[in-house]
Amino acid sequence: MKICKSLEDLRQAKKLIHGKHGFVPTMGALHAGHFSLVKKAREENDFVSVSIFVNPTQFNQASDLENYPSSLEEDLAALKDLGVDLVFLPDFSTLYPDEYRFKISENDFSKKLCGHHRPGHFDGVLTVVIKLFHLMGAERAYFGEKDFQQLSLIRGMVEAFFMPIEIIAVPTVRETTGLALSSRNSRLSPEARDKASLLYEKLRSKSSDQQVLADLQKAGFDVDYVETIENRRFVAASIEGVRLIDNEVLP
Ligand code: PAF
Numbered sequence: 001m002k003i004c005k006s007l008e009d010l011r012q013a014k015k016l017i018h019g020k021h022g023f024v025p026t027m028g029a030l031h032a033g034h035f036s037l038v039k040k041a042r043e044e045n046d047f048v049s050v051s052i053f054v055n056p057t058q059f060n061q062a063s064d065l066e067n068y069p070s071s072l073e074e075d076l077a078a079l080k081d082l083g084v085d086l087v088f089l090p091d092f093s094t095l096y097p098d099e100y101r102f103k104i105s106e107n108d109f110s111k112k113l114c115g116h117h118r119p120g121h122f123d124g125v126l127t128v129v130i131k132l133f134h135l136m137g138a139e140r141a142y143f144g145e146k147d148f149q150q151l152s153l154i155r156g157m158v159e160a161f162f163m164p165i166e167i168i169a170v171p172t173v174r175e176t177t178g179l180a181l182s183s184r185n186s187r188l189s190p191e192a193r194d195k196a197s198l199l200y201e202k203l204r205s206k207s208s209d210q211q212v213l214a215d216l217q218k219a220g221f222d223v224d225y226v227e228t229i230e231n232r233r234f235v236a237a238s239i240e241g242v243r244l245i246d247n248e249v250l251p
Contacts, residue, residue, distance in 0.1 A: 001076075001079065001080045001084050001085060001086070001087060002016065002085065002086045002087070003076070003086075003087050003089060004086065004087070004088050004089065005089050005090065005091070005094075006090075006094060007090075007094060007135070010088055010135060013086050014086075014137065016047075016085070016086070017047045017137075018046055018047055019045070019046025019047060020044070020045040020046050020047070020139055020140065021045060021046070021047045021048075021049065021136070021137065021138040021139055021140070022040075022041035022042075022044055022045030022047070022048050022049075022138060022139070022140045022141070022142060022168075023041070023048075023049045023050070023051070023132070023133075023136045023138035023140065023141045023142070024037045024038050024041050024048070024049070024050045024051075024141070024142045025050075025051045025053075025128075025129060025132050025141065025143075026050060026051065026052055027052070027053065027054045027055060027068065027183070028052040028053075028054060028069075028070055028071065028072060028075050028183075029068070029069040029070055029071050029075070029183035029186065030071070030074075030075045030078055030079070030183075031173075031181045031182075031183060031185075032173050032181055033144055033146065033172070033173040033180075033181040033182070034144075035078065035082060036144075036170055036171075036173050037142040037143070037144060037170050038050060038079065038082045038084060038142075039082060040142055040168065040170050041140070041142050041168075042082060042083050042084075044140065044168075045139075045140060047085050047086070048083070048084050048085050048086075049084070049085060049086040049087070049088060049136055049138065050079055050084050050086075050087050050088070051087070051088040051089075051090070051132055051136070052072070052075060052087065052088075052089050053088075053089070053090050053095065053128070053132075054068050054070070055095075055124055055125070055128040056092065056124075057096070057100050057103075057120075057123070057124030057127060057128065058120075058121050058122075058123075058124030058125045058128065059121075059124070060118045060119055060120055060121055064243070067187065068183070068184075069183050069184070069186050069187065072089075088132075088135070088136065095128065095131055095132075100127070102127075103123045103124075103126075103127045104123065104126040104127045104130050104157060105123050105126070106122060106123075106126065106153055106156065106157070109149065109152065109153060109156070110122035110123070110126075110149075110153055112149075112227075112229075113149050113225060113227060113229075113234050113236070114149055114224075114236060114245065115149070116225070117224040117225065117236065122149075122150070122153055125150055125153070125154075126153060126154065126157050129154055129157070130157065130161070130163075133158075133163060133165055138165060139164070139165060139166060140165065140166045140167075140168055141154075141165055141166075141167055141168070142168045142170055143167060143168070143169060143170070144169075144170050144171075144172060144173075145169050145170065145171050145172050145247070146172040146180045146181075146182065146245070146246065146247070147245070148232065148234070148247045149234070149247075151167070151169055154167055155167050172246070174200065175197070177194070177196075177197035177200075178197050178200035178201060179193070179196050179197045179199065179200060179244075180199075180200065180244075180245075180246045182244060182245075184242050184243065184244065185242075185244075187240070187242045188239065188240060188242055189240060192239045192240045192242070195219060195220065195221075195239060196239055196244060198215075198216065198219055198221075199216070199221070199235060199237060199244055199246055200246060200248070202215055202216055202226075202235070203233055203235050203246055203247070203248050204233075204248055204250075204251075209226045209227055209228055209233065210226075212226045212233075212235070213225075213226040216235075216237050220239065221237040221238065221239050222237060222238040222239070223235075223236075223237040224236040224237060224238070224243070228250065231249060231250050232247055232248065232249050232250070233247060233248055233250055234246075234247045235247070
Protein backbone atom coordinates (compact mmCIF):
# COMPACT_ATOMS: atom_id res chain seq x y z
CA MET A 1 0.00 0.00 0.00
CA LYS A 2 1.53 3.26 -1.17
CA ILE A 3 1.22 6.24 1.21
CA CYS A 4 1.44 9.70 -0.38
CA LYS A 5 1.64 12.99 1.43
CA SER A 6 2.72 15.44 -1.27
CA LEU A 7 1.35 16.09 -4.76
CA GLU A 8 4.66 14.85 -6.16
CA ASP A 9 4.31 11.52 -4.25
CA LEU A 10 0.78 11.24 -5.58
CA ARG A 11 1.83 11.98 -9.17
CA GLN A 12 4.42 9.16 -8.95
CA ALA A 13 2.03 6.68 -7.27
CA LYS A 14 -0.68 7.33 -9.85
CA LYS A 15 1.59 5.72 -12.45
CA LEU A 16 0.69 2.42 -10.75
CA ILE A 17 -3.02 2.83 -11.45
CA HIS A 18 -4.37 0.09 -13.68
CA GLY A 19 -7.91 -0.73 -14.78
CA LYS A 20 -10.90 0.78 -12.94
CA HIS A 21 -10.01 3.11 -10.09
CA GLY A 22 -12.36 3.45 -7.08
CA PHE A 23 -11.79 6.22 -4.53
CA VAL A 24 -13.03 6.59 -0.93
CA PRO A 25 -12.56 10.06 0.63
CA THR A 26 -12.51 10.07 4.46
CA MET A 27 -11.56 12.20 7.43
CA GLY A 28 -9.96 9.24 9.22
CA ALA A 29 -10.99 7.77 12.62
CA LEU A 30 -12.19 4.90 10.46
CA HIS A 31 -14.92 2.48 11.57
CA ALA A 32 -17.03 -0.29 10.05
CA GLY A 33 -19.03 2.28 8.07
CA HIS A 34 -15.89 3.41 6.24
CA PHE A 35 -14.74 -0.19 5.85
CA SER A 36 -17.99 -1.05 4.04
CA LEU A 37 -17.18 1.73 1.52
CA VAL A 38 -13.64 0.42 1.06
CA LYS A 39 -14.83 -3.20 0.72
CA LYS A 40 -17.34 -2.21 -1.96
CA ALA A 41 -14.68 -0.21 -3.77
CA ARG A 42 -12.34 -3.22 -3.53
CA GLU A 43 -15.00 -5.56 -4.98
CA GLU A 44 -15.84 -3.28 -7.89
CA ASN A 45 -12.44 -1.91 -8.97
CA ASP A 46 -8.93 -2.96 -9.96
CA PHE A 47 -7.27 -0.13 -8.06
CA VAL A 48 -8.52 1.38 -4.77
CA SER A 49 -7.44 4.66 -3.20
CA VAL A 50 -8.46 6.29 0.07
CA SER A 51 -7.79 9.82 1.30
CA ILE A 52 -7.54 10.80 4.96
CA PHE A 53 -7.83 14.53 5.56
CA VAL A 54 -9.70 16.30 8.34
CA ASN A 55 -10.99 19.19 6.26
CA PRO A 56 -11.07 22.39 8.37
CA THR A 57 -13.22 24.33 5.88
CA GLN A 58 -16.24 22.12 6.59
CA PHE A 59 -16.15 22.70 10.37
CA ASN A 60 -18.10 25.75 11.44
CA GLN A 61 -17.05 25.37 15.09
CA ALA A 62 -13.40 25.36 16.13
CA SER A 63 -14.16 23.05 19.10
CA ASP A 64 -15.72 20.43 16.81
CA LEU A 65 -12.57 20.45 14.64
CA GLU A 66 -10.27 20.29 17.70
CA ASN A 67 -12.22 17.36 19.18
CA TYR A 68 -12.47 15.41 15.94
CA PRO A 69 -11.04 11.95 16.71
CA SER A 70 -7.91 10.66 15.00
CA SER A 71 -6.39 7.16 14.83
CA LEU A 72 -3.97 7.29 11.90
CA GLU A 73 -1.84 4.23 12.75
CA GLU A 74 -4.91 1.98 13.22
CA ASP A 75 -6.55 3.46 10.10
CA LEU A 76 -3.51 2.67 7.93
CA ALA A 77 -3.22 -0.88 9.31
CA ALA A 78 -6.91 -1.54 8.62
CA LEU A 79 -6.70 -0.11 5.08
CA LYS A 80 -3.70 -2.29 4.36
CA ASP A 81 -5.64 -5.37 5.55
CA LEU A 82 -8.52 -4.41 3.27
CA GLY A 83 -6.18 -4.41 0.26
CA VAL A 84 -6.12 -0.67 -0.45
CA ASP A 85 -3.52 0.28 -3.06
CA LEU A 86 -2.95 3.95 -2.27
CA VAL A 87 -3.61 6.27 0.68
CA PHE A 88 -3.40 10.03 0.18
CA LEU A 89 -2.61 11.98 3.37
CA PRO A 90 -2.37 15.63 2.36
CA ASP A 91 -2.01 18.58 4.73
CA PHE A 92 -3.90 21.87 4.51
CA SER A 93 -1.35 23.75 2.39
CA THR A 94 -1.21 20.86 -0.11
CA LEU A 95 -4.97 20.88 -0.68
CA TYR A 96 -5.51 24.61 -0.26
CA PRO A 97 -2.63 26.44 -1.99
CA ASP A 98 -5.20 29.25 -2.46
CA GLU A 99 -5.97 29.25 1.31
CA TYR A 100 -9.66 28.72 0.45
CA ARG A 101 -9.91 31.83 -1.76
CA PHE A 102 -11.92 29.75 -4.24
CA LYS A 103 -14.86 27.60 -3.23
CA ILE A 104 -17.77 25.60 -4.61
CA SER A 105 -21.13 26.85 -3.41
CA GLU A 106 -24.62 25.44 -3.93
CA ASN A 107 -27.60 27.72 -3.40
CA ASP A 108 -30.51 25.50 -2.52
CA PHE A 109 -30.35 22.14 -0.71
CA SER A 110 -27.01 23.05 0.94
CA LYS A 111 -28.80 25.81 2.84
CA LYS A 112 -31.29 23.38 4.41
CA LEU A 113 -31.03 20.77 7.21
CA CYS A 114 -27.33 20.57 8.24
CA GLY A 115 -26.45 23.48 5.97
CA HIS A 116 -28.91 25.71 7.83
CA HIS A 117 -27.44 24.76 11.21
CA ARG A 118 -23.80 24.67 10.09
CA PRO A 119 -23.36 27.67 7.76
CA GLY A 120 -20.63 27.10 5.18
CA HIS A 121 -20.37 23.38 5.96
CA PHE A 122 -21.31 22.16 2.50
CA ASP A 123 -19.16 24.79 0.75
CA GLY A 124 -16.23 23.20 2.58
CA VAL A 125 -17.34 19.65 1.74
CA LEU A 126 -17.96 20.32 -1.97
CA THR A 127 -14.72 22.28 -2.34
CA VAL A 128 -12.53 19.60 -0.80
CA VAL A 129 -14.34 16.83 -2.69
CA ILE A 130 -13.89 18.51 -6.09
CA LYS A 131 -10.18 19.04 -5.31
CA LEU A 132 -9.78 15.38 -4.30
CA PHE A 133 -11.69 14.15 -7.37
CA HIS A 134 -9.37 16.18 -9.65
CA LEU A 135 -6.23 14.96 -7.89
CA MET A 136 -7.16 11.28 -7.63
CA GLY A 137 -8.65 10.94 -11.12
CA ALA A 138 -10.81 7.93 -10.16
CA GLU A 139 -13.75 6.65 -12.24
CA ARG A 140 -15.85 5.90 -9.15
CA ALA A 141 -16.18 7.40 -5.67
CA TYR A 142 -17.95 5.87 -2.67
CA PHE A 143 -20.06 7.71 -0.07
CA GLY A 144 -22.22 6.53 2.83
CA GLU A 145 -25.98 7.11 2.93
CA LYS A 146 -25.69 8.23 6.56
CA ASP A 147 -24.58 11.60 5.18
CA PHE A 148 -27.43 11.61 2.68
CA GLN A 149 -27.50 15.38 2.21
CA GLN A 150 -23.76 15.35 1.46
CA LEU A 151 -24.21 12.44 -0.97
CA SER A 152 -27.02 14.19 -2.80
CA LEU A 153 -25.07 17.49 -3.06
CA ILE A 154 -21.97 15.70 -4.37
CA ARG A 155 -24.11 13.94 -6.99
CA GLY A 156 -25.54 17.33 -7.97
CA MET A 157 -22.07 18.87 -8.25
CA VAL A 158 -20.79 16.03 -10.43
CA GLU A 159 -23.75 16.49 -12.77
CA ALA A 160 -23.52 20.29 -12.81
CA PHE A 161 -19.81 20.28 -13.69
CA PHE A 162 -19.94 17.29 -16.12
CA MET A 163 -17.39 15.45 -14.02
CA PRO A 164 -16.42 12.01 -15.37
CA ILE A 165 -16.91 10.16 -12.09
CA GLU A 166 -19.63 7.81 -10.91
CA ILE A 167 -20.92 8.34 -7.36
CA ILE A 168 -21.76 5.09 -5.57
CA ALA A 169 -23.98 5.19 -2.46
CA VAL A 170 -23.41 2.62 0.28
CA PRO A 171 -26.05 1.86 2.96
CA THR A 172 -25.56 3.10 6.52
CA VAL A 173 -23.88 0.65 8.87
CA ARG A 174 -25.55 0.46 12.31
CA GLU A 175 -24.76 -0.93 15.72
CA THR A 176 -27.14 -3.68 16.90
CA THR A 177 -29.03 -0.93 18.78
CA GLY A 178 -29.67 0.86 15.47
CA LEU A 179 -27.24 3.71 16.16
CA ALA A 180 -25.59 4.75 12.88
CA LEU A 181 -21.81 4.35 13.02
CA SER A 182 -19.98 7.66 13.13
CA SER A 183 -16.45 8.69 14.09
CA ARG A 184 -18.07 11.05 16.61
CA ASN A 185 -19.69 8.11 18.51
CA SER A 186 -16.30 7.47 20.17
CA ARG A 187 -16.86 10.69 22.16
CA LEU A 188 -20.10 9.40 23.75
CA SER A 189 -20.18 8.05 27.31
CA PRO A 190 -21.71 4.54 27.66
CA GLU A 191 -24.97 6.12 28.97
CA ALA A 192 -25.18 8.59 26.08
CA ARG A 193 -24.44 5.80 23.62
CA ASP A 194 -27.40 3.83 24.98
CA LYS A 195 -29.62 6.86 24.72
CA ALA A 196 -28.36 7.66 21.23
CA SER A 197 -30.06 4.54 19.86
CA LEU A 198 -33.35 6.35 20.49
CA LEU A 199 -32.51 8.54 17.53
CA TYR A 200 -32.98 5.69 15.06
CA GLU A 201 -36.03 4.34 16.87
CA LYS A 202 -37.75 7.74 16.69
CA LEU A 203 -36.55 8.37 13.15
CA ARG A 204 -38.45 5.27 11.96
CA SER A 205 -41.54 5.79 14.11
CA LYS A 206 -44.96 6.65 12.65
CA SER A 207 -45.10 9.85 14.74
CA SER A 208 -45.03 13.25 13.04
CA ASP A 209 -41.74 15.17 12.73
CA GLN A 210 -42.95 17.56 15.47
CA GLN A 211 -43.73 14.65 17.81
CA VAL A 212 -40.33 13.03 17.19
CA LEU A 213 -38.63 16.37 17.88
CA ALA A 214 -40.56 16.72 21.17
CA ASP A 215 -39.79 13.11 22.18
CA LEU A 216 -36.07 13.57 21.55
CA GLN A 217 -36.00 16.85 23.48
CA LYS A 218 -37.78 15.14 26.37
CA ALA A 219 -35.13 12.40 26.32
CA GLY A 220 -32.39 15.04 26.74
CA PHE A 221 -31.28 15.64 23.14
CA ASP A 222 -30.48 19.11 21.88
CA VAL A 223 -32.33 18.82 18.55
CA ASP A 224 -31.28 20.80 15.46
CA TYR A 225 -34.01 19.43 13.20
CA VAL A 226 -36.39 16.59 12.42
CA GLU A 227 -37.62 17.04 8.87
CA THR A 228 -39.14 14.84 6.19
CA ILE A 229 -38.28 15.65 2.58
CA GLU A 230 -39.60 13.47 -0.25
CA ASN A 231 -40.45 10.62 2.11
CA ARG A 232 -37.03 10.56 3.75
CA ARG A 233 -36.84 11.71 7.36
CA PHE A 234 -33.69 13.53 8.45
CA VAL A 235 -32.62 14.15 12.03
CA ALA A 236 -29.71 15.98 13.68
CA ALA A 237 -29.40 16.13 17.45
CA SER A 238 -26.65 16.45 20.05
CA ILE A 239 -26.13 14.57 23.25
CA GLU A 240 -23.26 15.39 25.64
CA GLY A 241 -22.31 18.00 23.04
CA VAL A 242 -21.76 15.32 20.38
CA ARG A 243 -23.74 16.03 17.22
CA LEU A 244 -25.32 12.97 15.58
CA ILE A 245 -27.15 12.80 12.26
CA ASP A 246 -29.22 10.09 10.64
CA ASN A 247 -31.88 9.61 7.98
CA GLU A 248 -34.23 6.90 6.80
CA VAL A 249 -36.84 6.36 4.11
CA LEU A 250 -40.25 6.28 5.76
CA PRO A 251 -42.37 3.17 5.19
O1 PAF B 1 -17.90 12.38 4.84
C1 PAF B 1 -16.75 12.77 5.13
O2 PAF B 1 -15.98 12.11 5.82
C2 PAF B 1 -16.28 14.13 4.60
O3 PAF B 1 -17.32 15.04 4.57
C3 PAF B 1 -15.57 14.04 3.25
C4 PAF B 1 -16.51 13.57 2.15
C5 PAF B 1 -14.37 13.10 3.35
C6 PAF B 1 -15.05 15.43 2.85
O4 PAF B 1 -14.16 15.94 3.79
